[in-house]
Every structure is written in structure tokens, then in C-alpha cells.
Amino acid sequence: MTMVLVFAGLVSGQGVQPYPKAITDRLIHQKSPMRPRPVNTVFKDPDFGSLMVRVTDATTNYKLPDTFLRTEASGKANEWSADGHKFYVMGSGGQILVFGFDPSTMKRTYLPGAKPGQGRLVPLGAAPTFSFTDPDLIYGTSAPLVISRYHFSTGVRSTVIDTTSCGTRPALIKSPDVGSDADVSLSASDNRISISEGGPPGGKHMFVVVYDKQLGCRWYNTETGEIGGEWGPSGTVAIPDRFFVTHVYLSRNGRYIQIPRGAGFSVWDVPTLNVTSCKKGSGLECAGYSVLGYKSFVNGPGVIDDMQMAKRPLSNLAQITQLIYPLLPPHHWGQSQQFTWSNVDAKDSVPVCGSTYSYDGDPTIDQPFAGEVFCVETDGLASTVWRFAHNRATYIPRYFQTQPLGSVSRDGRFLLFTSNWDAQLGIGSDGKPRSDVFIVKLE
Structure with missing residues (x-):
């Protein structure tokens, strides 16, 4: 480029x-x-x-x-x-x-539900994210490989998606060595949610999972380069990069995933097989903290x-x-x-x-x-x-x-x-x- x-x-x-x-x-x-x-x-x-x-x-x-x-x-x-x-x-x-x-x-x-002088303790993992459309709703994780939501009005936590059902290759199987990132990411409409998963707790995940509430799951295996799911084309990315991930972030329109990689990052155009890398030394000013x-x-x-x-x-x-x-x-x-x-x-x-x-x-x-x-x-x-x-x-x-x-x-x-x-x-x-x-x- x-x-x-x-x-x-x-x-x-x-x-x-x-x-x-x-x-x-x-x-x-x-x-x-x-x-x-x-x-x-x-x-x-x-x-x-x-x-x-x-x-x-x-x-x-x-x-x-x-x-x-x-x-x-x-x-x-x-x-x-x-x-x-x-x-x-x-x-x-x-x-x-x-x-x-x-x-x-x-x-x-x-x-309501909190004692005077105290915050309300929400049963979600670290770094949840409030809904962009519903002030009563917050999304996060409550267990590995599970995305959850919590309603303040009812105090009820419910499952949005158990990602072991997403059909990843290889399959996501719950075990002590298979975890997920706590930092779920939302589109502005709340219609799409992303998470990184598959590795040990604390990082080295190989799956980027995007769940669309109407279309279902779509996933990218960054270790093998394979993309698949219930919608969009399946296949292997053109770039040769193979890597593990710690966090991933979804753009507000729900189309793009940013994958931080040291002093650079990659971008997956979710409806496609296109992944673009912005690497240190490329001259594209890839480093530094960022936001979508x-x-x-x-x-x-x-x-x-x-x-x-x-x-x-x-x-x-x-x-x-x-x-x-x-x-x-x-x-x-x-x-x-x-x-x-x-x-x-x-x-x-x-x-x-x-x-x-x-x-x-x-x-x-x-x-x-x-x-x-x-x-x-x-x-x-x-x-x-x-x-x-x-x-x-x-x-x-x-x-x-x-x-x-x-x-x-x-x-x-x-x-x-x-x-x-x-x-x-x-x-x-x-x-x-x-x-x-x-x-x-x-x-």
C-alpha cells in the first residue's frame, strides 16, 4: 500500500x-x-x-x-x-x-438493588460494555466462551450466545486451557458482538468470533488463516500472516474487526475473506493506542x-x-x-x-x-x-x-x-x- x-x-x-x-x-x-x-x-x-x-x-x-x-x-x-x-x-x-x-x-x-453509598455489583466479567441503544442493558462475559447480557430493571443475566455452538474449526470445547477475552465489543445497533477466544486465559487466542443476532456466527482462525461461519464466504485469507490474539474490537457499523498486534494491527472486513495488516516498518504509521x-x-x-x-x-x-x-x-x-x-x-x-x-x-x-x-x-x-x-x-x-x-x-x-x-x-x-x-x- x-x-x-x-x-x-x-x-x-x-x-x-x-x-x-x-x-x-x-x-x-x-x-x-x-x-x-x-x-x-x-x-x-x-x-x-x-x-x-x-x-x-x-x-x-x-x-x-x-x-x-x-x-x-x-x-x-x-x-x-x-x-x-x-x-x-x-x-x-x-x-x-x-x-x-x-x-x-x-x-x-x-x-435500585444497591445499598446506600454502594455501587450495584453486576455479575459480569471485567470490561463489559453498555448497550448503545438500551440504557437498561449491559453486555459482557459470565463464563468462558459465553457472551451474556444483564438487565438492570429485572436483575436478570441471560446468555446471548454460547460460542461453542458457532461451528469453529477446530471446535471450541470448554476446558481449563480454553478461555475467552472479557472485552466484548458491540456495534452501534447492538446487532453484532465480537470476542476473541480459544486460547488459555489471559491471551494467545486463535479465534475471532462475530455474532450477528439475525445471521448467526462468523469466525476467523488467526492461527490457520481460515474463515467460516453461518454467513458470508468461507475460505482462507490471502495474507500469509498467522498469529495469536489477546483482544479484538468491532467497528461501530459492525463491518470491521481491528486486531492489535504489538506495534501494529490487522483489520478483518467481516463479510469477506479480506484481512489487511498495518505493520511496524511499513511506513503506514501503525503504532500507538487507538480507537474505532x-x-x-x-x-x-x-x-x-x-x-x-x-x-x-x-x-x-x-x-x-x-x-x-x-x-x-x-x-x-x-x-x-x-x-x-x-x-x-x-x-x-x-x-x-x-x-x-x-x-x-x-x-x-x-x-x-x-x-x-x-x-x-x-x-x-x-x-x-x-x-x-x-x-x-x-x-x-x-x-x-x-x-x-x-x-x-x-x-x-x-x-x-x-x-x-x-x-x-x-x-x-x-x-x-x-x-x-x-x-x-x-x-
Whole structure:
């Protein structure tokens, strides 16, 4: 493939104004010292002016008190209900605790079935995803090789599909050495669901399974290259790549599967036998954390600068639009990006949001966008970065929960993120750094 570069509009213009109160300059904004506020106390970020609220503390996980809480790790799960009135956080033991949320007050509330002051414990595995259409519904896993859903109104968990019935080759058979990824992924209509399976718990899966509620199962064996199922053509992929997978993610239109592979990724066009690879060294800017829209892919390749963000169609990985342009020298390094796009529209044109943090754990603010929560224009009309807050996450290597991983609400008005608040939350009863979950209002 030959890379085709497209640049967004001039930095001085703005195509849309979804966040009129946000700062949009590209200057360095130093971080004011600040103690962590109590839960459910709304406060202003002192440097950017956005409203924020802390929604967890050391007492929140009543199953494992005084341990860390965090958001989902990939940014691709939908942690907010379709109406924005529920969100979940994850406990250090994998507990899924769901709270109500009042957008008018930014206050955490409690759901029926939960004791006062507690989140509702949902019987699903780590990293479930809320329905994009039904605020009463959340999808996840409850056992290996089984995709489940849970209704809040009834408190009932039910099976969507037992994937041992999907006709994979070789057959999926339940055993201690055969597991599935907990990170199920949904299309915007909830009609398609994806999961990776077949290997030992924790990774090295060889099956990508897509379940369509009308058509049935379709699968891709990444170890053999074979594709089959109850719909679409069967056969072997043209590319020679054979590999194992840990996670897979479904585009919002349900057509594409992104398969992360180290410093690159592959894309399966699900109704076909077509698999395309974006590899390190290909010149296609494949590396970095990423997120999916309906039919587009956004990543932070880190070729020009740490704040470089590239958008491309999943149908043409070489057609790259640079979202932040120009990135003027001196170029900056030392910050990692994470993205979330649960607010995405069918045109892939609403802002993609994210956070940055020092991958060395350095709390110094010595470059624009360091340690922040932000959103970036994606409609191609301009190159606007809306800046909302310092996330105050000091990364402590080895401890994933100290990264400011985020999840934006469906309407794009609130962003849930993890922070150890400049390492002020201390060490938990399990000997690990504590982190909590915060919400920032995007306006």
C-alpha cells in the first residue's frame, strides 16, 4: 500500500464548536497543586476551569476496601449507559460496580438493588460494555466462551450466545486451557458482538468470533488463516500472516474487526475473506493506542510528535488524515496518549477524546497537552484541540491503574477517567498504589 497523507484545516480555524468554554490554545499550562476532593463534591479544575467530580474513594469497593478503582483499559468499551444516567467502575478484583449519575448536578447516585453509598455489583466479567441503544442493558462475559447480557430493571443475566455452538474449526470445547477475552465489543445497533477466544486465559487466542443476532456466527482462525461461519464466504485469507490474539474490537457499523498486534494491527472486513495488516516498518504509521469509529480508525502513531493523531478509513489504511496540524518544532516526546470515542456519530465526524500521561512517571509539565484530558476535531474542517483539565495521573510503572484511561459518555458531555491524583492517594491494603475514578464535564 502507498500512504496518502491528508491534513486537516488550518489550526487558526474551527469547523465546529461543541465545547465553547474549552481552552483551545497550544501553550504550556502549568498544573496548580491541589488536594483530592471528597466524593460527590463538584469542583473546578484550577488551570482549565472545567467542572469535575470524584466518584470513588477507598470505601467504594466494599468487596475489597482500601484498594484501587479504575476505568476499563482500552477506551473501546462503553462505560456509560445510552442515556448517560449510569456508569461503571472496575474494582481491583475485577468487580463491576455500577452507579447512577445525574448530569444536571454531576452527582453520583445509587441504583435500585444497591445499598446506600454502594455501587450495584453486576455479575459480569471485567470490561463489559453498555448497550448503545438500551440504557437498561449491559453486555459482557459470565463464563468462558459465553457472551451474556444483564438487565438492570429485572436483575436478570441471560446468555446471548454460547460460542461453542458457532461451528469453529477446530471446535471450541470448554476446558481449563480454553478461555475467552472479557472485552466484548458491540456495534452501534447492538446487532453484532465480537470476542476473541480459544486460547488459555489471559491471551494467545486463535479465534475471532462475530455474532450477528439475525445471521448467526462468523469466525476467523488467526492461527490457520481460515474463515467460516453461518454467513458470508468461507475460505482462507490471502495474507500469509498467522498469529495469536489477546483482544479484538468491532467497528461501530459492525463491518470491521481491528486486531492489535504489538506495534501494529490487522483489520478483518467481516463479510469477506479480506484481512489487511498495518505493520511496524511499513511506513503506514501503525503504532500507538487507538480507537474505532463507525468505519474509521484513530491512533497516535508517535512519528512526528507525541501529540500526533492519525485518522484513516478501515477500508483503506494508507489514506491517513493528520488531525493535529501543524505540529511545529520543537517536537515533544515523553507523553503517551489514550483515546475514547463512544460519542461517535455515523459520519465519524464528532470529536475523539483522550488523555495523556508521562510514560516515565514524570509529573513535570514541560510541553503542551502534558497530563491533560482533551478532545480533538475529526470532521476535517479544522484542527482544533479542546483542553479541559489536568488529569493528575502519575504513572507508576507496572501498575496499569495509575494511567488516566478514559471513557466518554454517549452524548460527549462527560468523560470518566482514572487518576491517583498526583500520587496523593497512597498505597492500598493490598500493597498496590491506589487510584480512583473522576468525571470531568466537557463544555
